[in-house]
Amino acid sequence: MSDFDPGRGFGVYVHWPYCARICPYCDFNVYAAKARDTAPLFDALLRDLEGWRGRTGEREVSSIFFGGGTPSLMSGAQVVQLIAHVRSLWHVAPGVEITLEANPDDLARFGEFAEAGVDRLSLGIQSLDDERLKFLGRTHSAGDALKALDEARGKFRSISIDMIYAVPGQTLEDWRGELSRALALGADHLSLYELSIEPGAAFAFAVKRKAWAPASDDEAAALYEATQEMSEAAGLPAYEISNHARGAEHRSVHNGIYWKCGDWAGVGPGAHGRLTIGATRWAVEAAEKPGAYLHHVKTNGIGWSVVDELDAVGQARERVAMGLRVVEGFAVADVEALRLKLNAENVAMLVALGFVAERDGRVMLTPEGRLRADRIAAEIAP
Ligand code: SF4
Secondary structure, X not given: OOOOOHHHXXXXXXXXXXXXXXXXXXXXXXXXXOOOOOHHHHHHHHHHHHHHHHHHOOOEEEEEEEEEOOHHHOOHHHHHHXXXXXXXXXXXXXXXXXXXXXXXXXXXXXHHHHHHOOOEEEEEEEOOOHHHHHHOOOOOOHHHHHHHHHHHOOOOOEEEEEEEEOOOOOOHHHHHHHHHHHHOOOOOXXXXXXXXXXXXXXXXXXXXXXXXXXXXXXXXXXXHHHHHHHHHHOOOOEOEOOEEEOOHHHOOHXXXXXXXXXXXXXXXXXXXXXXXXXXXXXXXXXXXXHHHHHHHHHHHOOOEEEEEEEOHHHHXXXXXXXXXXXXXXXXXXXXXXXXXOOOHHHHHHXXXXXXXXXXXXXXXXXXXXHOOHHHHHHHHOO
């Protein structure tokens, strides 16, 4: 049915859009959980998966990812059923990676998730400082985060923790101290994000009314550099702009599918997906609001509300932008096969400036270049 290159990987992404409380920095497609009945959404996820199976044909699934929102609000039984449904629809690779993003507050269900087959837990710790956690609007304390990590240990093959830096008032020394404590926790993977002020998030309004100022570019760059240097020294070098792993076996297979421009079925409100059939690649998006999503699934048997065809040059630009995120970069031949000619003059200039390197037919960013990834992608793949 499809000429899809299985080497790029095929994954399943399940978006659970509810959170106990909406964090003021968040611009994801999320809704307050309240005491709502989630059965209709759960049922729609199952139908949506079936709709995707009808379009992909047989594929081998190398990753299943429960993201959100807060998928750790799901019950263990719901996770069991979703994984079983994926297994009934596609061939699931032996050693498949099954990730679930968890809030430390939900530690009581970690055992159920592990029994359901989740082998990678991504724990949203965000900070090890109670004041900063409060500022970030999180419901857990640093102590709760450590308890959750203890609970997760030994239950999952791989544990990742998320941390946020460049929080207003946080000095370089503060972050160094916090990061060194985070690195000492022994997690297999760290996702380290700069606090970004997203339009539409509550923090954007706070900045607009001058309640506080975000970190300057120079401050953020100094924090980023310290992050790279300390993670590398602790044996968790960056393999992507914000992601660090203790060895290749702990890199995220799922995000690897995005960075290699593989395909994935994305189900749930607002979930994005990619589907390659023959020479055609589609970028699709499910309806955002849960009510509209239920309606789309009921009416069309799939959640899609936006379906865009990516032409060859659009695909090539995506390969450049995604490939530049990872340390291996992208293969020039791959991009040229899609009829995109790189701007050789700009590549040479960026190499001379020390932002880009070329090796074995691949182009990658240097650590200095990683801070400017988006701008560089636009310069070399116009
Ligand atoms: S818990 Fe995560 S997804 Fe939910 S509102 Fe907070 S940052 Fe956003």
